[in-house]
Amino acid sequence: MAGQSDPKLSIFSAAEMEFLAEDEMVEIVPNMRMEPLNLISGDYGPFRPQIPASVPYWLAVALKKRGKCTIRPPEWMSVETLTRILEAERDSPREFQPLPFHYVEISKLLFDHARDDIPDIYMVRSLIEDIRDVRFHKVETGLETISARxxxxxxxxxxxMEVNIVRPFVVRTLQAFYKHDSPEMIQQPSVTSNRRLPATDRGPRRDLRQR
Amino acid sequence: MRDEGDFHFLSPEKPAKKKEIFVETLAADAAAAVKADAAVNPRRCFSAANPKRERGDDEREREAITLRDDVLFSSATWKLWVRLLPLTSLTVNSFAGKRTWFIIQMPTGSEGGSGILVDDYESLLATSDIVLLKTAWRNEKADPEILKFQAALVQRSREQIQLMEDTVEEFKRSGFDPLIVSIYQMDLERAQFLLRSYLRIRLLKIVNDMIHISKTDLWNHLSREEQNFASRCSEHMKNYMDEAVLSKLPSGYQSNVKQSIASEEDDMVPEPHLDTFVFCKSKGSLGAIPLDDSADEIVDLIADDLYVLRYKSIKPYVESGQVDLV
Structure with missing residues (x-):
């Protein structure tokens, strides 16, 4: 039945998602002097004490680990902004608020490596967790509205990260509907169709379609 | 995509000639630049991130593109860069120490030609090879089918990695600050990871669908090495299956691609699952895209919004690079 699709559930691992996120840019305030770096991924620097510089997260974390800089958390990572986002997120059940594409990974990176650079870290952390939960709840309710149409x-x-986590569910759901929607499947309704969740089964079926 | 060859963006009608002029001009400029090196202020100028286009008073009417004012080359390796320049100079930068200034002059034959060229340069300026490689990697990972091999991109990334390896070695020998060496090392490792992962995911797809690939147009999506690998791999697989199982079956059931001799076509060949759904983002507005064969359902892709669509319906856009898979 629908179980014969791709056995690989996740095409990106969490580590790979973090790898992608580490190329996002962040501001650091170095406490040392360093000539500009000319890397494959770009040019960064020069670095002067107390003069902010823009670098990718991987570089920021590497410098931070050696105590060579402080990281300036991105603007959205403040209690006010996050509180506002969380409220908006709760108020609009159908929409997602704009957040950086890699916000989950970036906040994890900063919580792991730059705790002392984030003001109100406990508050920020719990706000981000709340936002994540609200958003995942929306995705889950959204999944229920997927139908044959x-x-x-x-x-x-x-x-x-949200994409990566919901991908297997969304893709399998859509695939299953697509497959059961095909003419030969409708002529012989399968036994499993009785077990569908009531919420997913609403709405009239659309016309048969040429495959 | 911009990966057919190092010089493909030059006017397609007379590629060979253009290439010559281009390299000549470049060589002359390079020589001049090397001489002028000492006179030029070596401070990097980040303000000029966009190419400046100036009409010279030369009657040949050249279009001068100053690349960020700071496309730097190691004078020892500039020859290599001349070859790679059209596509790499923008991303591979200087190597600490020896620095040379470059201004690249493009002879422009016709307006149309220069238009293509400048467009390409502008899009290239916006994206470095590593970004392109990352996109290629993501697409390849998310795509159920094998995409076209990014030959030029892989070649460029390889050479950049090679050069960076040499640079890091040199740094280590000359006793640079270990912090700086470790940063260069990290950068190098990130690039290597991307390239390896890109090549590996392709090998995985080849192993999974080798017979299907070798029977269809997908064969042309493979690089020569991958083609060798695919044919060797399917040969070994066939020999193995013959020895282990097939030769012991009754005649008529001995094919590794057909269920029995009665099958009219190869019905035991695994194929990529094109009916699957993918997450994608469009780079620009593409207008209405039909979602099924009968075209009675359409969707308007808005740039940068995320969609889940059936792979088949956006396949041509993924292949042309207008839509990125996520």
Whole structure:
């Protein structure tokens, strides 16, 4: 039945998602002097004490680990902004608030390596966790509305990690509907269709379609 | 995509000639630049991130593109860069120590030609090879089918990695600050990881669908090395299956691609699952895209919004690079 699709559930591992996120830029305030770096991924620097410089997260974390800089948390990572986002997130059950594409990974990176650079870290941390929970709840309720008529799903502002986590469910659901929607499947309704969740089964079936 | 060859963006009608002029001009400029090196202020100028285009008073009407004012080359390796320049100079930068200034002059034959060229340069300026490689890697990972091998991109990334390896070695020998060496090392490792992972995911796809790939147009999506690998791999697989199982079956059931001799076509060949759904983002507005064969359902892709769509319906856009898989 629908179980014969791709056995690989996740195409990106969490580590790979973090790898992607580490190329995002962040501001650091170095406490040492260093000539500009000319790397494959770009040019950064020069670094002067107390003069902010913009570098990718991997470089910021590497310098931070050696005590060579402080990281300036991104603007959205403040209690006010996050509180506002959380409220908006709760108020609009159908929409996702705009957040950086890699916000989950970036906040994890900073919580792991730059705790002392984030003001109100406990508050910020719990706010981000709340935002994540609200958003995942929305994705889950969104999944229930997928029906046989769904040919495309638009997920504005969904972040990278969220995409990666919901991907197997969304893809399998859509695939299953697509498959059961095909003419030969409808002529011989399968036994499993009785077990579908009531919420997913609403709405009249669309006309038979040429395969 | 911009990966057909190092010089493909030059006017397609007369590639050979253009290439010559281009390299000549470049060589002359390079020589001049090397001489002028000492006179030029070596401070990096980040303000000029966009190419400046100036009409010279030369009657040949050249278009001068100053690349960020700071495309730097090690004078020892500039020859290599001349070859790679059209696509790499923008991303591979100087190597500490020896620095040379470059201004690249493009002879422009016709307006149309220069248009293509400048467009390409502008899009290239916005993206470095590593970004392109990352996109290629993501697409390849998320795509159920094998995509076209990014030959030029892989070649460029390889040479950049090679050069960076040499640079890091040199740093180590000359006793640079270990912090700086370790940063260069990290950068190098990130690039290597991307390249390896890109090549590996392709090998995985080849192993999974080798017979299907060798029977279809997908064969042309493979690099020569991958083609060798695929044919050797399917040969070994066939020999193994013959020895282990197939030769012991009754005649008529001995094919490794057909269930029995009665099958009219190869019905035991695994194929990529094209009916699957993928997460994707469009780079620009693409207008209405039909979602199924009958075209009665359409979707308007808005740039940068995330969609889940059936792979088949956006396949041509993924292949042309207008839509990125996430």
């Amino acid at each position: 769904t040919h495309a799903v638009k997920l504005k502002n969904l972040s990278a």
